[in-house]
Amino acid sequence: MKIEVPIISAFVDGDSGGNPAGVVLHAERFSSAEKQKIAAAVGLSETAFVSPSDSADIKLEFFTPTQQIAHCGHATIATFSFLRQKGLLANDRSSKETIDGLRTVNMEGEAAYMEQKGPRFEPLDENDLQTALLSLGITAEDLIEGAEPMLVNTGNSFVMLGIRDSETIKSLEPDFSLIEKLSEALDLIGLYVFSLDGVGAGRDAGARMFAPRYGILEESATGMAAGPLACYLREQLGMQRQEFTIEQGRLMATPSPSVINVRLTIGSDDRIENLFAGGRGTIRDVVEVEITHHLT
Helix, strand or coil: CEEEEEEEEECEECCECCEEEEEECCHHHCCHHHHHHHHHHHCCCCEEEEECCCCCCEEEEEECCCCEECCCHHHHHHHHHHHHHCCCCCCCEEEEEECCEEEEEEEECCEEEEEEECCEEEECCHHHHHHHHHHHCCCHHHECCCCCCEEEECCCEEEEEEECCHHHHHCCCCCHHHHHHHHHHHCCCEEEEEECCCCCCCCCEEEEEEEHHHCEEEECCCHHHHHHHHHHHHHCCCCCCCEEEEEECCCCCCCCCEEEEEEEEECCCCCEEEEEEEEEEEEEEEEEEECCCCCC
């Protein structure tokens, strides 16, 4: 059996760039093993599978080419933007069921904003810090002064590394085996490397993301990492704002500029209660995938 999988670029900057994700509708037809095979055949960093839900508007499952993942920002944005464009999403306040619980998704036109949890921060010990620096081929001298590298989790864990010079980020040649080793040890999705300089007007930081543990050497937009970065900028670097705009993809070897907007919900104790990371998706292509196993 052949199925058609729309490819949606999420977090587009204007009408270009973005991070592509596959979106498979009526995914209740497929077993988990078949979903994994479809994601591997699509070959993108993540493919989203949409099924009916008894507790939310839709059930969303995310598969990288190698394994299932609890959450995926750009595939969420891709899915909800696609559903809105196809006339399959009537309400501006929507929701998704994931393997890690329910999340709210708010729509603004064709743009989608997905909920993430309040942040959890965890400093790196000296050995893990040295492994992270070595994996990127940099030293502590390359880091932003006062920006302690740190694990941040708003649903998925990433290590945030602030680098003083965007040209240093652009020229990185990562050791992916070391990044994978560190990611396994700390249960990370990957490393999110950012700079505060060299970004476009109105943008707060520019980033690159490396996640070889999940079969992703690099991707051009990571909503589940931009959310933690916005929390880090506020609570660790003292940027006392509630909305941040993160660039990603522009510093890749093959650029695909993306932009991720993050809105923080601040409680009465001035701490971040939760956040919404969002952007817009655009249909880029449709690929055909052959399914040879028996469908459920």
